[in-house]
Amino acid sequence: MQKIGVFVCWCGSNISATVDVKKVAEVLKAEPGVVVSENYQYMCSENGQALIRNAIKEHGLTGVVVCSCSPRMHEATFRKTCESAGINPYMVEIANIREQCSWIHKDIEEATEKAIILGRTAIAKLKLNAPLTAGESAVTKRALVIGGGIAGIQSALDIAEAGFEVDIVEQSPTIGGNMAKLDKTFPTLDCAACILTPKMVDCAQNDKIDIMTFSEIESVKGFVGNFKVEIRRKARFVNEKTCTGCGVCMQKCPAKKGLNEFNMGLNNRPAIYIPFAQAIPNVAIIDPEQCLKIKNGKCGLCSMNCQVNAIDYTMKDEIVEREYGAIVVATGYKPISLENFNEYGYDTYKDVVTSLEFERIMNAAGPTNGQLVRPSDGKHPHVITFIQCVGSRDTSGCGKPYCSKICCMYTAKHAMLLREKYPDTEVHVFYIDVRTPGKNYDEFFRRAVEQYDVDYIKGMVGKVYKEGDKLMVQGSDLINDEQVIIPSDMVVLAAAIEPNPSVRKIATMLTASIDTNNFLTEAHAKLRPVESPTAGIFLSGVCQGPKDIPETVSQASACAAKVIGLLAKDTLKCNACVAHSDEMICTGCSVCENVCPYGAITYVDKEFRLGGGKTEVRRVAQVNPAVCQGCGACTVTCPSGAMDLKGFSTKQIMAEVDAVCKR
Amino acid sequence: MEKSEQIKLIKERSGTDAKKCMKCGKCSGRCPAYADMDIKPHQFVSYIEKGEIDKLLNSKSLFTCLTCFACVERCPRGVAPAAIIEAVRQEVIRMQGENRVKAEEIPEIVDDKIPQQLLVSMFRKYNK
Amino acid sequence: MKFSYYPGCTLKTKAKELDIYGRKSLEALGVDFEEIKEWQCCGAVYPVAKDEVATKLSAVRTLAQAKEEDGKLLTLCSACHNVLKRVNEDMKSDDNMRLKANNYLALEEAYNGETDVIHYLELLRDYVGFDKLKEKVVKPLTGKKIGAYYGCLLLRPNSVLAFDNPENPSIIENFIKAIGATPVVYAMRNECCGAYVSVTHKEIAEKKSANVINSAKDAGAEMLVTACPLCMYNLTENGKGAMEVKYFTELLAEALGVKE
Structure with missing residues (x-):
């Protein structure tokens, strides 16, 4: 017979305001097997934990039920408490009477009754608990960073700095991401390339960092400390090792109609190209859709002119398999497509551009060599109107419900740069709210208004249309209570940002959770902001939520610190609640092997004694406890009932169900 | 009828939730009848939420709104300003003696090219 | 069917x-x-x-x-x-x-x-098909520059009507192409003609109609097509005859050779 102690937490008023905690403790004291039942204001505090430790010693407890918050919050805390007092940590059960009870109910009587039932359920389960010991698994001391923008670059550099090997896998032909496309960066107006390209070079030169560009994640297997990842290195038709980046091929290539991705499609590039001057790796790539040789076999000029014979028109995709201890997701963002916002005329008028296109137009290395000219006719625009919140904060279904966070600041930046460089321009900005929290941010925005005479108009634009040579921007001026029409030469749309479209596929492979907007979910919004709930997966940059460069870099470094903390360990404690198969019942059907997402189940031929000296060889399932993550998929699919999960056995779960149903 | 009851009825009749408004003014930025309105589309949304119903009941805009639905189409928050205007308009014209156009006036004000569709819709908009 | x-x-x-x-x-x-x-x-x-x-x-x-x-x-x-x-x-x-x-x-x-x-x-687009329609045209309206007038009622609210892109529609332009004429895209093609306020506030309808017609004229349209008798009334009567306006079916019949 077990000796059980019950400890009911008030969680200040979080639980006690809705649940009569004293009554819960009193009622549960009468449950068979319970020898002590206490309640306390904060059970997780040092005093609360001392209360549990003392009770364990005083009453010789064999198991503990804590009625408190979610086990995700403090199960580990209470397991440690009990372990320090001599009880096996798996003899602790948490009854969640906060998230699943006090927070969601209003009626004290009903909530109290439910809390008592949840307590009884935990007691019923605990009675069937057995002490468990967690095994250990080795940690592969290498990290994978998915995405080579500023987030991935910073995480990789920090991890490498600590002495660990790290691979960057980037889907486009160069690292650098969106930041490489920017002109200046707020709030200090230093040039993006000046601060980013040295970091890109550092990555390339660091012998701990391996960069795989134009590559995608093909599959992910394994678990924290032991991931096995297949990476597809897509054919770039140029040998990365021999190409010197001399650029002769680009000059010789006769097919020059490809849209220049780096310049947001504002100009063209040849079929063989280096994405931009500071690209890392500084190696050419062939666009097979444009290449005449690949399309119809006629040409080959680049190959003929290549001094180092780097061109290979027959190159095929290659799959590389690597092992990692930790994975960083840094997949970043892209501006949304504007097909739902035709009232702004983006699809109709060439001189209506997105902010990222405007960055390229203003950039000295951009399609206009940094000269401010209109895309339609190459003329210098005099009146430029900016529209903020294009697709952000939109719950109508056309855009995104969230604030994209970066647009207020970059629009202020654009407005300021324009007025600085071209004092002859008139700049208007339509805004709903100007959101500038951050060090020196609001001051920055105010400078645009006060020093640079940028006209901020509170209100939204309803329609952009052409009249003669002008783009008429019709919108509300809510402060002046009028409808204004501003004849403009150029219109710049601050399009909302959304997670990189590839993130869904990647998250699925990683079993990392994702929210309704396709942002990766953090393990805890406040306390574990750079970790995914899936162990060993870490979040860096905009893949987790909109953020600007300073915030991205901070998060990327925080993320690296977490990765380093993991890789510094030689072994990891495994989950003790693993599956095991009863070999006497197992029929060898392989169903469990097929559903196991971790590859933890293998089948072996095993000899069994049948009695009377006879033996029989049968095929049975075996679980590798170091690999099993205790998800339970095998136990529910096993047709014979041979699979069971330690700590969550079928018997325990049925005992819980009985306890819930019993009155 | 209590004022609060009247506001509640008008809100229900509009079928839209004015609380969702984020005060961006896009409705009024889009409105083609803006110049002919005393109270603007975004103000209908705001006033109904603040309970300032008397201003709305006396607004000239009730009869200059074209019900063209441009404001509804473009609202980023799924609010329907035109439906609030319609709900208030119904509140007015359903009152005794508040019909805007008398049938006997029709021969005088119409020309022979006016399509029935226009007459019927005008009557439905202005009369009960 | x-x-x-x-x-x-x-x-x-x-x-x-x-x-x-x-x-x-x-x-x-x-x-x-x-x-x-x-x-x-x-x-x-x-x-x-x-x-x-x-x-x-x-x-x-x-x-x-x-x-x-x-x-x-x-x-x-x-x-x-x-x-x-x-x-x-x-x-x-x-x-x-x-x-x-x-x-x-x-x-x-x-x-x-x-x-x-x-x-x-929609029948022409989704059931007949503009390509098929083009094949059946016997008297194409070649060279005619026509502005499509959508107005409000075909497009809004898009959540219910789902007729075409409410801010950048193309169905009538595609129809105009199918009958051999040249569509002229202009800014005010999806703006209101003045609708029913025409009776009580004629000046508003005149303003709105002029707005549509001027925009179409500036873009080079010689004629407007509509599917709505009320729009037709406003654009012609309140538009003071500044622009020829026809129903789309009349042009269709002409192109198909069935207009006598």
Whole structure:
């Protein structure tokens, strides 16, 4: 017979305001097997934990039920408490009477009754608990960073700095991401390339960092400390090792109609190209859709002119398999497509551009060599109107419900740069709210208004249309209570940002959770902001939520610190609640092997004694406890009932169900 | 009828939730009848939420709104300003003696090219 | 499949061209249709207020009648289309409206929005196909620069009408191309003509119509096409004859060689 102690937490008023905690403790004291039942204001505090430790010693407890918050919050805390007092940590059960009870109910009587039932359920389960010991698994001391923008670059550099090997896998032909496309960066107006390209070079030169560009994640297997990842290195038709980046091929290539991705499609590039001057790796790539040789076999000029014979028109995709201890997701963002916002005329008028296109137009290395000219006719625009919140904060279904966070600041930046460089321009900005929290941010925005005479108009634009040579921007001026029409030469749309479209596929492979907007979910919004709930997966940059460069870099470094903390360990404690198969019942059907997402189940031929000296060889399932993550998929699919999960056995779960149903 | 009851009825009749408004003014930025309105589309949304119903009941805009639905189409928050205007308009014209156009006036004000569709819709908009 | 052809009141009187040429063209295109039995006025304007039920009933009767036929209700007039399609949506998704309307009408079988409301232009695009239409054109309107006038009723609210992109539509332009003419895209093609305020506030309708016409003229249009008798009235009468305006069916019949 077990000796059980019950400890009911008030969680200040979080639980006690809705649940009569004293009554819960009193009622549960009468449950068979319970020898002590206490309640306390904060059970997780040092005093609360001392209360549990003392009770364990005083009453010789064999198991503990804590009625408190979610086990995700403090199960580990209470397991440690009990372990320090001599009880096996798996003899602790948490009854969640906060998230699943006090927070969601209003009626004290009903909530109290439910809390008592949840307590009884935990007691019923605990009675069937057995002490468990967690095994250990080795940690592969290498990290994978998915995405080579500023987030991935910073995480990789920090991890490498600590002495660990790290691979960057980037889907486009160069690292650098969106930041490489920017002109200046707020709030200090230093040039993006000046601060980013040295970091890109550092990555390339660091012998701990391996960069795989134009590559995608093909599959992910394994678990924290032991991931096995297949990476597809897509054919770039140029040998990365021999190409010197001399650029002769680009000059010789006769097919020059490809849209220049780096310049947001504002100009063209040849079929063989280096994405931009500071690209890392500084190696050419062939666009097979444009290449005449690949399309119809006629040409080959680049190959003929290549001094180092780097061109290979027959190159095929290659799959590389690597092992990692930790994975960083840094997949970043892209501006949304504007097909739902035709009232702004983006699809109709060439001189209506997105902010990222405007960055390229203003950039000295951009399609206009940094000269401010209109895309339609190459003329210098005099009146430029900016529209903020294009697709952000939109719950109508056309855009995104969230604030994209970066647009207020970059629009202020654009407005300021324009007025600085071209004092002859008139700049208007339509805004709903100007959101500038951050060090020196609001001051920055105010400078645009006060020093640079940028006209901020509170209100939204309803329609952009052409009249003669002008783009008429019709919108509300809510402060002046009028409808204004501003004849403009150029219109710049601050399009909302959304997670990189590839993130869904990647998250699925990683079993990392994702929210309704396709942002990766953090393990805890406040306390574990750079970790995914899936162990060993870490979040860096905009893949987790909109953020600007300073915030991205901070998060990327925080993320690296977490990765380093993991890789510094030689072994990891495994989950003790693993599956095991009863070999006497197992029929060898392989169903469990097929559903196991971790590859933890293998089948072996095993000899069994049948009695009377006879033996029989049968095929049975075996679980590798170091690999099993205790998800339970095998136990529910096993047709014979041979699979069971330690700590969550079928018997325990049925005992819980009985306890819930019993009155 | 209590004022609060009247506001509640008008809100229900509009079928839209004015609380969702984020005060961006896009409705009024889009409105083609803006110049002919005393109270603007975004103000209908705001006033109904603040309970300032008397201003709305006396607004000239009730009869200059074209019900063209441009404001509804473009609202980023799924609010329907035109439906609030319609709900208030119904509140007015359903009152005794508040019909805007008398049938006997029709021969005088119409020309022979006016399509029935226009007459019927005008009557439905202005009369009960 | 037979389309139930819904003319509506105005097409029998002031907008005869819209009706007559519409029918002739359908025949020329080999579309099987028949005027819907015992049709009533659609109500002319969709009652936006949620507590309006009675004013929607005549539209429900028409919709229910079409359900008894082949379930495809074909509309020409933009206003009829707007009213019928929106009332149909109410019968599909508004429990209160569906209950009250069915209780009142006491039809043999309750009507729950089963009918498809299809505008003539949608029929040309989705059932006939503009490519097929182009093949049947015998007298292409080559060289004619025509502006499409959409107005409000075909496009909004897009969540119900789902007719075309509400801010950048293309269906009428594609129609114009199919009959051999040149479409002229102009900024005010989806703005209101002034609608019913024309009677009480003529000056507003004049302003709105002028706005549309000037925009079309500046863009180089020689003529406007519309599907709506009310738009036709405002653009011609309140537009003071500044621009030629025709119903799209008249141009269609001309191109198909069935306009005498």
